[in-house]
Amino acid sequence: MANWRDLEGADELFMRRGGGSRMEAEEGHKQAVDVCSVSSVGRLMRFCFSVMFGFGGRTMAAAEKLHWIPNTQRRELAFISSLTHLKPEDCELSFIASSGAAVDQTDSELEDELSNVAEDGPWQTRRGLYLSISIMSIPCLCSMAPRGLAPFTRLNNSSMALVAVGNASRSEFIKHLKRYSSTNNQFSFSFVETQCVRAVRLRPRSHCGWTDETSEENEESDSKNAPIISTEGTYPWNIDGELLEVPGEVLIRVHPRILTLFGADVEEAEEKPTKCSCI
Numbered sequence: 001m002a003n004w005r006d007l008e009g010a011d012e013l014f015m016r017r018g019g020g021s022r023m024e025a026e027e028g029h030k031q032a033v034d035v036c037s038v039s040s041v042g043r044l045m046r047f048c049f050s051v052m053f054g055f056g057g058r059t060m061a062a063a064e065k066l067h068w069i070p071n072t073q074r075r076e077l078a079f080i081s082s083l084t085h086l087k088p089e090d091c092e093l094s095f096i097a098s099s100g101a102a103v104d105q106t107d108s109e110l111e112d113e114l115s116n117v118a119e120d121g122p123w124q125t126r127r128g129l130y131l132s133i134s135i136m137s138i139p140c141l142c143s144m145a146p147r148g149l150a151p152f153t154r155l156n157n158s159s160m161a162l163v164a165v166g167n168a169s170r171s172e173f174i175k176h177l178k179r180y181s182s183t184n185n186q187f188s189f190s191f192v193e194t195q196c197v198r199a200v201r202l203r204p205r206s207h208c209g210w211t212d213e214t215s216e217e218n219e220e221s222d223s224k225n226a227p228i229i230s231t232e233g234t235y236p237w238n239i240d241g242e243l244l245e246v247p248g249e250v251l252i253r254v255h256p257r258i259l260t261l262f263g264a265d266v267e268e269a270e271e272k273p274t275k276c277s278c279i
Contacts, residue, residue, distance in 0.1 A: 032156040032257035034137040038239060039251045045244065050140050050149065051252050052238035053202060054089045054165070055132040055173075058082050060243045061236035083174070088129035088167040089235075092203040095124055098159035098196040123201070126193075129167040135200050135252050136161045145180040152194065158256035159196045166191040203249040204235050 038046045052060075063078035137160045139148030150161030165176065168191040179186035187194050234245040 029262060031261040033259040033261055034156055034158060034160070035255045035258045036135060036137045036160060037253050037255055038237075038244070039253075040246050040249065045246070046239050047255075047258075048240040049138050050134065050136040050238075050240055052135075053091075053133045053235070053250075054130055055082055055086070056134060056238040057236035057243075058085075060238040060241070061245075064243050083170065086131065086170050086173065088131050089133075090205045091128070091130050091133070092205055093126045093130065093133060093164060094201040094203075095162055095195060095197040096122060096199040097124065098198050126164070127205070130164055131167060131173055132163070132165040133202060134161075134163045135197075136163075137254055147180075149180065153196065155261075156257050157196075158254065159198055160200070160252070160254045162193075162195040162197045162200055163187070164193045164195075166193070198254055200252045201249065202252075 036048050036051060037044060038048060038051060059078050059082040062081045063074050066074045066077055069077065134149065136150040136153060138155050139150050139153055139161075141148045150163065153159065153161040165173070168176075168189070172189065172191065176186055176189055176192060186192075234247045237244045237246055237250070
């Protein structure tokens with residue numbers, strides 16, 4: 001998955017498919033792609049395809065601390081560490097649902113509408129404990145999730161997929177994760193909510209925290225009454241596989257069809273499906 005910090009001048013992104021990207025461009029194989037923007041306290045921080053808070057963010061933070069270890073082992077160790085210390089985040093989650101009527105609108109009309117709706121649109125709000133919150137503007141296909149982390153969204157449907165995993169036991173959360181590599185529906189759990197959205201606002205509601213030094217008995221206890229609360233004033237976010245630490249509220253918006261990919265079969269996974277050996 002492509003990563004970048006600034007989209008200025010990146011209105012055309014060439015995706016190499018077996019070395020034939022220039023030929024694909026000449027043959028007119030184009031695919032418009034939606035992109036997310038991540039802002040905090042009125043300041044634009046990133047453009048990206050996927051945003052993860054909670055389990056995804058803390059796994060990335062754990063991996064950053066193991067930078068001397070080879071990539072594969074580092075990811076697995078970080079994954080195991082995050083599962084071992086699994087605790088929910090106390091959050092206020094707000095979103096603006098997608099109307100599904102954006103297909104016939106022009107890019108400029110969509111951008112104007114989204115700019116207005118992110119300021120004073122019909123926000124729906126949830127408050128509670130969440131193990132994981134993910135927002136994705138594309139399906140995010142990978143070898144571990146051949147159907148995608150968000151199989152119910154598309155590259156250019158002018159919306160984002162919101163997957164909010166509420167508080168649950170470690171065993172139930174692992175069952176949810178395992179289903180990403182299978183044909184079973186990973187969202188068919190009572191503690192998992194999915195929405196097609198145009199904007200998401202997430203505000204951590206806690207001010208002091210649980211750390212890795214928590215006692216063994218707390219690690220094994222039910223997580224319902226022990227949310228993670230940041231002791232450093234910032235919360236880790238996984239932005240397209242990069243760690244971003246943010247102190248407070250974050251706003252994520254979709255920007256419809258802001259990029260153009262050149263290539264065929266761009267919604268198909270390039271890697272063979274594999275299963276995580278950690279779970």
